[in-house]
Amino acid sequence: MGDASSWLRFETENRTGVLRLNGVWRLSNLGAIAGALQSFAPEACDGIVLDGSGLEELDTAAGFILCRHLEEAGCAGSALTLRGFQPRHEKLLDLVRQRMTCPPAAARAQHRGALERIGVATLNVLRLLRVHVGFVGVVASELLVLLRRPKLFRFKETVSQFETICLDAIPIAALVTFLIGVVFAYLLGLQAQRYGANIFVVDGVGLAVCRELAPLLVAVIVAGRSGAAFTAQIGTMKVQEEIDAISILGLSPVQVLVIPRLVAIMVALPLLVFVGDIAGLAGGMLVAAWQLDISVPSFIERLHGVLPMSAPVVGLVKAPVFAAFIAMIACRMGMLVARDARSVGLNTTSTVVQSIVWVIVLDALFAIVFQHLDI
Amino acid sequence: MDKDTVNRDGTAVSAVEDPVLQVEGIVTRFGATTIHDGISFDVPRGQVVALIGGSGTGKSVLVREIIGLLRPAAGSVRLLGVDVWNSGPGELSRLRRRFGMLFQDGALFSSLTVAENIAVPFREHGTLPAALIPPLVGFKLSLAGLPPETGAKMPAELSGGMRKRVALARALALEPEILFLDEPTSGLDPISARAFDNLVRVLSDALGLTVFIVTHDLDTLLSIVDRVIVLSGGRVIADGTVGEVKGSGDPWIRDYFSARAPAG
Numbered sequence: 158m159g160d161a162s163s164w165l166r167f168e169t170e171n172r173t174g175v176l177r178l179n180g181v182w183r184l185s186n187l188g189a190i191a192g193a194l195q196s197f198a199p200e201a202c203d204g205i206v207l208d209g210s211g212l213e214e215l216d217t218a219a220g221f222i223l224c225r226h227l228e229e230a231g232c233a234g235s236a237l238t239l240r241g242f243q244p245r246h247e248k249l250l251d252l253v254r255q256r257m258t259c260p261p262a263a264a265r266a267q268h269r270g271a272l273e274r275i276g277v278a279t280l281n282v283l284r285l286l287r288v289h290v291g292f293v294g295v296v297a298s299e300l301l302v303l304l305r306r307p308k309l310f311r312f313k314e315t316v317s318q319f320e321t322i323c324l325d326a327i328p329i330a331a332l333v334t335f336l337i338g339v340v341f342a343y344l345l346g347l348q349a350q351r352y353g354a355n356i357f358v359v360d361g362v363g364l365a366v367c368r369e370l371a372p373l374l375v376a377v378i379v380a381g382r383s384g385a386a387f388t389a390q391i392g393t394m395k396v397q398e399e400i401d402a403i404s405i406l407g408l409s410p411v412q413v414l415v416i417p418r419l420v421a422i423m424v425a426l427p428l429l430v431f432v433g434d435i436a437g438l439a440g441g442m443l444v445a446a447w448q449l450d451i452s453v454p455s456f457i458e459r460l461h462g463v464l465p466m467s468a469p470v471v472g473l474v475k476a477p478v479f480a481a482f483i484a485m486i487a488c489r490m491g492m493l494v495a496r497d498a499r500s501v502g503l504n505t506t507s508t509v510v511q512s513i514v515w516v517i518v519l520d521a522l523f524a525i526v527f528q529h530l531d532i
Numbered sequence: 533m534d535k536d537t538v539n540r541d542g543t544a545v546s547a548v549e550d551p552v553l554q555v556e557g558i559v560t561r562f563g564a565t566t567i568h569d570g571i572s573f574d575v576p577r578g579q580v581v582a583l584i585g586g587s588g589t590g591k592s593v594l595v596r597e598i599i600g601l602l603r604p605a606a607g608s609v610r611l612l613g614v615d616v617w618n619s620g621p622g623e624l625s626r627l628r629r630r631f632g633m634l635f636q637d638g639a640l641f642s643s644l645t646v647a648e649n650i651a652v653p654f655r656e657h658g659t660l661p662a663a664l665i666p667p668l669v670g671f672k673l674s675l676a677g678l679p680p681e682t683g684a685k686m687p688a689e690l691s692g693g694m695r696k697r698v699a700l701a702r703a704l705a706l707e708p709e710i711l712f713l714d715e716p717t718s719g720l721d722p723i724s725a726r727a728f729d730n731l732v733r734v735l736s737d738a739l740g741l742t743v744f745i746v747t748h749d750l751d752t753l754l755s756i757v758d759r760v761i762v763l764s765g766g767r768v769i770a771d772g773t774v775g776e777v778k779g780s781g782d783p784w785i786r787d788y789f790s791a792r793a794p795a796g
Contacts, residue, residue: 184707188661216707217739221671222664249738256674497642497688 164193173204175240179211182219190219194226205232210241220253228257285511292489296419299411314417322383323425327432329382330375334433337370338362338440346449355449359456362441363464371433372472373520376479379426380512384487387418388508391491392501400492410492419484426480427473434469467532475523482519483512552577552710552742553598558607560593567593568604569766577709580736580743582753585763586784591746592636594763595712598744599633600624612709629657631710632703636718638695640687646673646698647683653705676701677731693724700728704735710742711735717749725749729756750791 164186166177176197182190199205209215227237239247269277303309345361391414394400403410438460445451451459490508494500553575560568567590575581585591596602598609600616609616614627640649650669654660660668670680676697687695696716703711713732717725733756736743745752753760753774760777762770764784770777778789 185659187664188659191661191664217671217675217704218668218707221668225667225671245738245740252675252734252738253671257671495688497686499642500688 164190165197167197167199170206173206174199175206175208177208177211178223181214182212182223183214183216184218187218187222191222191226194222197226198230199232204238206238206240207242208240209243209246212242212246215246215249217249217253220250221257224250224253224257288493289485289489292492293485296411296415296485299409299416303412303416309412311413311417314413315421318418318421319425321386322379322422323428326379326382326425326429330378330429330433331436333374333378334366334371335436335440337374338366338437338442339444340440341365341370341437342441342444343448346444350449355445355451356455356459358441358445358449359451359459360463362445363438363460364468366437366441367434367464367469367472369472369520371437372430372475372479373516375429375433376426376476376483376516377513379422379429379480380483380487380516381509383422384483384508384512385505387484387487388491388494388505389501391488392494392504395492395494396496396498396501414491415484415488418488419481422480422484423477426483427476430472430476431469434472471523471527471532475520478519478523479516482515486511486515551575552612553744554608554610555594555598556608556610558594558597558609559605560590560597561605566766568607571607571763571766571768573761573768573771575742575744577742578736578740580733580745580756580758582745582747582757582760583763584747584753584760584788589763590766591763592714595633595714595744595746599631599712600628629653629706630708631712632706632708634696634699634703634711634713634716636714638687638699640695640698640702642687644687645683646678646685646687646690649687649698650683650702650705653702657706672701672705673698675704675735677727692719693721693728696720696728700731707739708741710744713743713745713747715746715748717747717752722751726751726755732756750789 164178164180164182166179168175168177180186239250242250342358342362345358346355349355349358349361391400394414400410400414403413442453442456445456446453487508490504490511494504551574555574556572558568558571559566571594583591583594593602597604598611598616600609600611603617608618612627612630614623616624616627619627640646641652644652647666647669650672651665654665654668669683673680673683678694678697678701682690682694682698687698690698696719700713700716711732716732717728720728729752732743732745735741736756745757747753757774759772760770760774761768762777762782762785764782769782770780770785777785
């Protein structure tokens, strides 16, 4: 069964070539059929007869492979005579010959070289920065509209966003900052113990947690949690044309979708940072009591004495700025979603990466500015 | 492999007495609502059958039950001789290579190009040499009436009509014996819709393909369909050729066919 003659046989009858097709010409046998066809390469095609009387089954894939081979061998459709085909097989071959006039589908675009990819990526980043700046302008002008007509503010939507951004995030924010407080106090304690300077752990933990660790970590958590959610929600609405529907109803998508999220996250983040401060200090307190023999009352008393009020205030001031950047990036990336499911995923990933990078860049800028202001 | 095709050949020969699709006593409930209340019909090989009914009568649900995506509360489905709801995963997977399904919005994989979408069934199920896949994909595209450049595009770049054609090309990839179409012409302009209908009819005639269409399109019904099954109130209220169904006295059917009466 394996050799070519089980599929086709080329014979000469009365000086005309006859190509007899045999067996089940179906997709499942296509590999063998294509192999068998390779053995058929006539010198001249004129007057070749295609005999289908031995053909049991024929589907479009096999028909296509047959016609393609005949065409490549130079036997154009008109020079062929069909003989002995079942009517439905003849119909099918007609259909195949009608439809196969085009070349095979083009392959996907070539892969780019390293230099070109760097260039494309750079241009994309610049373009993204430009649209972000433009978006900030749009949101600012919509906020001005809101100042003149405060009734436009969507209070209910804002509160419901606040609930998911802030209240639902309290456990995870508290857990992460608590653990960081534990780790930080433990490592600092190991060093301080050598010099018998246990009590200075309180100074270090207080400053680090309130000024840097809690704001940064909480912002990163919120960027991953709520930033990603914003992009996915708005992006899905974009895919479903809901954003267009909002505009057509005479509403502003920025008023309906962006401003409630922006306000909610700017209120929520400082509150979460405060929760983080408390949890981080609690973590430090636990380690201090356990490892360094600093009792809870003396920890609190020392903290009261050495922690300048500016440290937690600096942390709380940074939070709304982080929040504004996260909201702007997330909402903008949601609006930029194309009309397919894949781009929702891509943009969501991009939001998280961009927000975290921006939070850290901003944190560095704040550090420099506060340094110069002696705060 | 040969044995398999001989078996298939056998079923083809005995097609007259052995229908490709038997639906018996299907009951579907979503919570307290009963969608289907005992639906039965047979479809013989090579027929083009349309399933019609008002919105919310569970037409798409019925198709999902037939092809094994949604389990009915009661009843049985025999598709190409296989009891869909009483067979193992291996048997189901073999069955799924033998029918094609065109989903309402095409359901193309959005991360793959058009050509890659059509190549998926070849790569996953076929025993094809890799060199044969690109020309076959090109041929399937043109079989569905699309120019070859379409192959390099992403699904998001296509119009609704083109998506449907690509989905049809993918559904036809493995040379199915039965094709399910869920509202194939909705959202197409009348010219594209008629072209799509003709394509389906030509394929059905040439390939001996059985086609099961869920549709609202009266023109599809009048032009290419051999038989109409009407679903209403969870039951089959009419089943026959377009002429027979049209003549039945049911008010919904009368309204349906007269919805366009002035033009026709």
